[in-house]
Amino acid sequence: MDGAFCRVGGSHPSAVMAGWREDGETLWNRTLQPFGRSGIAVGTSPGDAVGVGPDTRRTAALLHDTGFHAVIASMEPRTDTSATVPLRDPDTVMRLARMGSSHQTRLSFMRALLRSLKRENWRFDRPVWSVDAQGVGHAVYRAIGPRHTYSLVAFAHDLPDDMRSDRVIATAWDATFALFDGTPTEADIARLSANVPRQEAGRISDRELSLSRANRSVRLWSHVVERLAAGEQPDAERIEAVGYLMRTTAVYGSGKFGAADRAVLAGRGVMGAPFHAEMLAVWLIRSFSLDLVEHMARVGGGKSAARIAPPLRRRLGIGNSTGLGMAPFLVNHPALLNAWITARETAIARVRGLPHAPAKARTIFARRLARARENAAGWRSDHPVQIPRIDALRADLARLAAHVEAGALDHAGPWDALVRWSETALSPEGQEQLASLVLEPHGALVDDLVATMAIDESESFPIDGTLPVAALRTLIERHYAWAIAIDHAPAERCARFWYVSEEKLEPRLGRRHDEPGVEREEPLDISRAVCALRDALAGEADDTLLADFLLRRPEHRHVVRRVQIAAQRPYSEIRDNLIDADMLPIDMLRCKLAFFGASRFDPRSDRWVRICLYRDAPFPDELADAPEDDWA
Amino acid sequence: MPVVTLAEIDATARKAARGHGCPWGLAEEAGKSARWLASHGLPGAEALADMLRERAQCCTVSGSPCALRLCAAMADRVGMSGEEPVGGDMAGHPLLVLAQMGRTADALDRSFALEWEEGSATVSRHAVSIGGTFAASSMVCSPTADTGGECIPLPGSRPVEERAWVALRDLSHRTLVPASAASRTGAGAGTSDND
Numbered sequence: 001m002d003g004a005f006c007r008v009g010g011s012h013p014s015a016v017m018a019g020w021r022e023d024g025e026t027l028w029n030r031t032l033q034p035f036g037r038s039g040i041a042v043g044t045s046p047g048d049a050v051g052v053g054p055d056t057r058r059t060a061a062l063l064h065d066t067g068f069h070a071v072i073a074s075m076e077p078r079t080d081t082s083a084t085v086p087l088r089d090p091d092t093v094m095r096l097a098r099m100g101s102s103h104q105t106r107l108s109f110m111r112a113l114l115r116s117l118k119r120e121n122w123r124f125d126r127p128v129w130s131v132d133a134q135g136v137g138h139a140v141y142r143a144i145g146p147r148h149t150y151s152l153v154a155f156a157h158d159l160p161d162d163m164r165s166d167r168v169i170a171t172a173w174d175a176t177f178a179l180f181d182g183t184p185t186e187a188d189i190a191r192l193s194a195n196v197p198r199q200e201a202g203r204i205s206d207r208e209l210s211l212s213r214a215n216r217s218v219r220l221w222s223h224v225v226e227r228l229a230a231g232e233q234p235d236a237e238r239i240e241a242v243g244y245l246m247r248t249t250a251v252y253g254s255g256k257f258g259a260a261d262r263a264v265l266a267g268r269g270v271m272g273a274p275f276h277a278e279m280l281a282v283w284l285i286r287s288f289s290l291d292l293v294e295h296m297a298r299v300g301g302g303k304s305a306a307r308i309a310p311p312l313r314r315r316l317g318i319g320n321s322t323g324l325g326m327a328p329f330l331v332n333h334p335a336l337l338n339a340w341i342t343a344r345e346t347a348i349a350r351v352r353g354l355p356h357a358p359a360k361a362r363t364i365f366a367r368r369l370a371r372a373r374e375n376a377a378g379w380r381s382d383h384p385v386q387i388p389r390i391d392a393l394r395a396d397l398a399r400l401a402a403h404v405e406a407g408a409l410d411h412a413g414p415w416d417a418l419v420r421w422s423e424t425a426l427s428p429e430g431q432e433q434l435a436s437l438v439l440e441p442h443g444a445l446v447d448d449l450v451a452t453m454a455i456d457e458s459e460s461f462p463i464d465g466t467l468p469v470a471a472l473r474t475l476i477e478r479h480y481a482w483a484i485a486i487d488h489a490p491a492e493r494c495a496r497f498w499y500v501s502e503e504k505l506e507p508r509l510g511r512r513h514d515e516p517g518v519e520r521e522e523p524l525d526i527s528r529a530v531c532a533l534r535d536a537l538a539g540e541a542d543d544t545l546l547a548d549f550l551l552r553r554p555e556h557r558h559v560v561r562r563v564q565i566a567a568q569r570p571y572s573e574i575r576d577n578l579i580d581a582d583m584l585p586i587d588m589l590r591c592k593l594a595f596f597g598a599s600r601f602d603p604r605s606d607r608w609v610r611i612c613l614y615r616d617a618p619f620p621d622e623l624a625d626a627p628e629d630d631w632a
Numbered sequence: 633m634p635v636v637t638l639a640e641i642d643a644t645a646r647k648a649a650r651g652h653g654c655p656w657g658l659a660e661e662a663g664k665s666a667r668w669l670a671s672h673g674l675p676g677a678e679a680l681a682d683m684l685r686e687r688a689q690c691c692t693v694s695g696s697p698c699a700l701r702l703c704a705a706m707a708d709r710v711g712m713s714g715e716e717p718v719g720g721d722m723a724g725h726p727l728l729v730l731a732q733m734g735r736t737a738d739a740l741d742r743s744f745a746l747e748w749e750e751g752s753a754t755v756s757r758h759a760v761s762i763g764g765t766f767a768a769s770s771m772v773c774s775p776t777a778d779t780g781g782e783c784i785p786l787p788g789s790r791p792v793e794e795r796a797w798v799a800l801r802d803l804s805h806r807t808l809v810p811a812s813a814a815s816r817t818g819a820g821a822g823t824s825d826n827d
Binding site for chain 2: 161164165166169205206215217218219254255256258259260261262263264266458459460461462463464465466499500501502503505508510515516517520523545546547550551554555556557558559560561
């Protein structure tokens with residue numbers, strides 16, 4: 001079919017679109033005149049060919065997700081790489097140590113969210129500010145989109161210092177929040193004021209999309225208040241060292257404690273993407289933390305109080321403390337994990353397949369590399385695992401800069417060559433940082449993949465019981481060789497067990513051989529369970545139907561489901577023993593937090609990590625005029 | 633009556649089934665089925681609570697296979713190529729069968745006709761239509777070209793019968809490990825979390 005075509009839809013008088021030639025080689029952009037109202041654009045030569053190529057779903061996603069005017073207009077002829085550079089091997093990507101080296105990328109949810117808010121011209125205001133001289137009261141921050149409005153309802157409290165804790169088991173906080181669906185009335189705020197400050201002990205409704213809380217940074221808060229009250233700016237070095245005025249300690253969404261179920265958000269455009277509602281709440285909480293600190297400075301300093309200078313203000317993100325609660329999510333959502341990793345790996349592969357690095361791409365890459373070096377230079381941690389990793393990253397980035405300076409991007413297939421070079425030249429931290437950096441100049445080529453990161457997990461849930469047992473054995477051998485290779489018999493290979501505590505339902509990790517509760521273990525011992533399934537199948541006839549096996553042996557049902565999911569989704573499993581004595585839960589936390597867009601990972605133990613979110617990001621009142629997605 | 637979200641119905645039903653003694657894979661089915669029924673305005677939490685109440689312990693420990701186990705087996709077989717109906721004694725819990733086949737229809741984009749003595753139902757992707765009453769103890773399921781079309785799922789919160797909800801909450805509590813000083817300490821930061 002020489003005359004490729006694409007249905008562009010909508011009422012645009014013309015559409016700028018990406019297209020693939022039928023041989024799948026070249027990605028073009030052209031301005032097309034749709035024919036009539038149906039919007040079918042037709043091209044008859046490679047230069048005109050658009051739309052339907054080897055991957056029509058990708059074309060559709062581009063059109064649907066990006067509002068094609070802005071994005072595709074900047075695209076240059078490229079090679080579509082999906083067929084030429086394979087995705088990285090799951091045996092490399094899905095190891096815990098590798099996942100624990102994850103960095104934020106263009107696809108991270110915070111960045112994708114701010115891109116969408118900007119493109120859709122969202123407006124922001126603060127219709128309510130009712131906070132007294134003690135810093136107690138409430139405020140409302142609105143995000144007003146083309147179809148929906150969401151409001152952060154913030155409650156500020158006067159918390160004695162000795163009650164401040166980031167743990168889930170805390171019962172009071174400096175500030176508490178709900179993200180409301182629409183503009184809240186006074187009655188809504190009254191209802192929320194009776195419940196939101198109590199967090200898990202209260203109850204919200206499906207008018208709310210998230211429930212969260214934050215504590216002040218003891219290191220920074222008073223210092224900033226005092227300096228501003230005296231009409232002075234806070235110390236820049238102290239701001240650099242901490243990076244935030246408040247840190248959130250939990251952000252609940254997805255139907256928890258009465259909040260709207262994820263299905264409520266499914267048809268809500270930008271908010272339908274994973275964790276976008278939670279990330280919106282956190283972004284608005286950042287604004288609240290700045291407003292509150294300046295309010296307290298005005299209380300102390302009156303009219304002579306200063307406001308934080310814009311450059312310093314930008315350096316303040318919002319902190320977050322995360323414990324084990326986040327880790328089981330990645331294991332309990334295998335198809336979703338696969339979607340996230342596949343999106344990232346597909347983006348990397350597309351870039352690696354590009355034939356050349358044009359000047360503009362080099363400039364952007366160099367700028368983002370310099371920013372990554374600056375970020376690594378300021379990254380602090382006292383954790384014995386993380387300190388050498390950060391040191392290695394700094395050395396890696398210096399080596400990378402020198403390599404690029406020496407002409408690494410001058411040759412054909414430059415991005416692929418660079419990634420290949422990193423596999424032996426850099427540490428995993430450096431390799432993953434590079435994998436993120438190569439995406440930076442190529443938003444037009446990869447940003448559409450965000451649309452693939454929200455999936456309907458129920459579609460992967462049914463078990464195909466018509467499979468003969470022999471076929472299941474083959475799937476296990478093929479996709480779980482990493483699990484079969486583990487001998488779980490030694491005590492240290494099954495030293496841990498995951499459980500949920502009675503205390504606020506906090507997920508925890510116990511010592512199997514000397515802590516009570518192992519009979520209530522959560523099913524996160526994937527490698528061991530796969531081995532048990534394999535042993536059970538060994539006693540079955542080859543042609544036994546899986547349905548018959550499962551009727552007799554239902555204790556293997558959850559693992560059979562995982563195997564069938566993994567057979568179709570190569571990045572669905574973390575390929576390590578999650579009950580091993582040496583397993584580091586922070587590796588799982590970091591992977592998920594990197595998908596959120598976090599930076600400055602600072603482990604406080606093997607199962608507890610502090611991060612910074614939205615550092616350097618524009619504030620709501622700056623978003624419209626800020627360059628698109630040029631802050632991370 | 634407590635008003636709860638679909639996510640809470642799913643999680644509480646899953647943990648309740650597990651607390652009752654069900655293997656994790658069947659507990660997952662229980663959660664999804666209770667959610668599916670609730671999303672279609674049907675008493676999902678109540679149906680599961682009824683079934684669990686009838687049994688002192690999970691059927692994997694003693695007794696005949698329960699409705700959860702039987703209807704999971706029915707759903708596992710829908711990939712069989714023929715149009716042969718499958719069915720059997722669903723131990724008096726036809727709603728759980730309806731949910732299992734409804735979920736299968738949603739996921740695989742197929743349609744199934746369910747028939748029992750006092751009624752029939754058609755489930756297809758995100759739609760279900762029901763005629764008659766649910767009082768049957770045996771059910772037959774066959775593929776169909778009919779696509780149902782009534783009762784689309786709704787995502788909002790909904791009231792559940794208090795007795796059933798309390799029963800599920802109580803059972804779900806059996807999956808939790810009592811707190812201890814050691815476990816509390818081990819889950820936190822190694823250093824101060826108030827700085």
